[in-house]
Amino acid sequence: MKKENTVDRRRFLMAVGTGALGTRTRSASRHGVLKIRKEATIPYEPDVLVVGGGPAGIGAALGAAGKGADTLLIEHHAFFGGVAAWCLGMPINQMRPGSKARSKVHELVIERLLSYGDQAVRVGQHQLWCNVDYLKVAVLDALDQVGCKYLVHTRAIDAVVDGGRITGVVVATKRGPAVIRAKAVVDCTGDADVAYYAGAETMKETGSLSPITLCLNLTNVTREEVRKANMAEIAREARAKYPLIPKGWGLGKVSNSSGFYINHAGTRDMGQFDATDPVQRTQAECQSRRQVLQMALAMREFGGEELGAIELIGTGTQVGVRETRRVRGPYVLTEQDALSGRKFGDVIAWRSGFLDIGFVRLSKMKIHDVPYRAILPEKLEGLLMAGRCISATHVAASAGKSMGNCVATGHAAGLAAALSAKKGCLPRELKVSQLQDALRADGVDLTRGGQSQDELINTG
Ligand SMILES: Cc1cc2nc3c(=O)[nH]c(=O)nc-3n(C[C@H](O)[C@H](O)[C@H](O)COP(=O)(O)OP(=O)(O)OC[C@H]3O[C@@H](n4cnc5c(N)ncnc54)[C@H](O)[C@@H]3O)c2cc1C
Incomplete structure (x- = not known):
């Protein structure tokens, strides 16, 4: 056993030293540990590489591929959807604000969902309530379609960074690390992983990060019983026995099914957890799993006639993370921009809904623009970002977190990546007017900034 280890180590060192097993990345050579394996080679070298398949990544991939760019979307989990999928049926907000189509890309996802009938989706005034297993397949259908x-x-x-420009991403596969090279990369990881690995400046609100929540699905209860139950009272009574439970929570209906989901305050009263820190992330995941069981047990034991028979039928694939790193761009969106409904000449998307630091603060805001300068890193070239890691302050980030807004910044970033790859220029060199024309051609109304939205309800 010992001998085998020695041989493996010698082979490993030789391979790293001579490059016999392939290229070393900038960081790999810096740390001298990561080797890229030839047998892990990925048979794609796309024009546009989108990293992360949540709402932003779906928007970016559909936007770029829909424009004809050779596009590859990569995802860490086994399915696409990100928080939309692992939060188990909560509303995907701001997909059709005021019941008006927002873009070709938003509509493509809605169409594919509707094709599966009313078990798959219920469309509200601006939001979709989905059965997430239909959503996962509807996203595959949409990606195939483009x-x-x-x-x-x-x-x-x-x-992989060459001369201040990102030219590829190192990925972990079951065959070991591999490199995927691309003309433009869109970081839709939520946590700004790619930007961070590439050395772009990121911001993080250490000490005030929004809570983390593991969502859950329940059944064997009716809407009427849910309406009658006093959840705050149940939580108050149950807390001595189940100390991890939040101070109260609501049950929402999953699509048109008989099941319910719960989105709740999660870790808010347990302290601060940074989901990019391996130790704190582990604590948050594990405490959240215990918390969810305690919530189910609390309802069964203290929920009386209404909730006494309730059954826990599922939990999220992982915790839902509301906030970690954000990338600093040439412009940083502010709370004031959201409250005043600020417009920008280089508008590439707009954000609607509420300024909502989940279960901490909820304020009204106006529809406001996102400038192109907020989806580009300040210095690094070749990279765009979309979704919850765009350039915004802690509070302003919460003003754009509704998933329909993340699809919108993704759509813009994907189109920008596709156009710059086609023109052979850097995303930063792209004429914003050309990007705006492409967005209009995809059905985006870039004049919505500044509008009030009193007619819109629901948060997220
Ligand atoms: C608990 C909770 C409740 C919420 N409630 C609502 C609501 O009711 N309605 C609403 O509209 N919005 C809600 N939001 C906000 C919304 O879900 C998020 O703002 C939105 O999902 C962000 O989209 P994203 O694509 O930027 O990131 P995410 O949804 O986080 O997706 C990121 C994706 O990237 C993948 N990924 C991450 N790192 C890597 C990597 N290194 N390599 C490859 N893949 C990677 C992840 O697996 C994931 O699929 C909620 C958020 C949370 C956490």
């Missing part, structure tokens, strides 16, 4: 390539179980673990 000819986007995709890989699941493929996690970005490093970046």
Whole structure:
């Protein structure tokens, strides 16, 4: 056993030293530990590489591939959807604000969902209530429809940077690390992983990060029983026995089914957890699993006639993370921009809904623009970002977190990546007017900034 280890180590060192097993990345050579394996080679070298398949990544992939760019979407989990999928049926907000189509990309996802009938989705005034298993397949259908390539179980673990420009991403596969090169990369990881690995400046509100929540699904209860139950009272009575439970929570209906989901305050009263820190992340995941069981037990034991028979039938694939790193761009969106409904000449998307630091603060805001400068890193070239890691302050980030807004910034970033790859220029060199024309051609109304939205309800 010992001998085998020695041989393996010698082979490993030789391979790293001579490059016999392939290229070393910028970071790999810096740390001298990561080797890229030839047998892990991925048979794609796309124009546009989208990393992370949550709402932003779906928007970016559909936007770029829909424009005809050779596009690859990679995702760490086994399916696409990100928080939309692992939060188990909560509303995907701001997909059709005021019941008006927002873009070709938003509509493509809605169409594919509707094709599966009313078990798959219920469309509200601005939101979709989905059965997430239909959502996962509807996203695959949409990606296939625009000819986007995709890989699941493929996690970005490093970046390749040449002369201040990102030219590829190192991914972990079951065959070991591999490099995927691309003309433009869109970081839709939520946590700004790619930007961080590539050395772009990121911001993080250490000490005030929004709570983390593991969502859950329940059944064997009716809408009427849910309406009658006093959840705050149940939580108060149950807390001595079940100390991890939040101070109260609501049950929402999953699509048109008989099941319910719960989105709740999660870790808010347990302290601060940074989901990019391996130790704190583990604590948050494990405490949240205990918390969810305690919530189910609390309802069964203290929920009386209404909730006494309730059954826990599922929990999220992982915790839902509301906030970690954000990338600093040439412009940083502010709370004031959201409250005043600020407009920008280089508008590429707009954000609607509420300024909502989940279960901490909820304020009204106006529809406001996102400038192109907020989806580009300040210095690094070749990279765009979308979704919850765009350039915004802690509070302003919460003003754009509704998933329909993340799809919108993704759509813009994907189109920008596709256009710059086609023109052979850097995303930063792209004429914003050309990007705006492409967005209009995809059905985006870039004049909505500044509008009030008193007619819109629901948060997220
Ligand atoms: C608990 C909770 C409740 C919420 N409630 C609502 C609501 O009711 N309605 C609403 O509209 N919004 C809600 N939001 C906000 C919304 O879900 C998020 O703002 C939105 O999902 C962010 O989209 P994203 O694509 O930027 O990131 P995410 O949804 O986090 O997706 C990121 C994706 O990237 C993948 N990924 C991450 N790192 C890597 C990597 N290194 N390599 C490869 N893949 C990677 C992840 O697996 C994931 O699929 C809620 C958020 C949370 C956490």
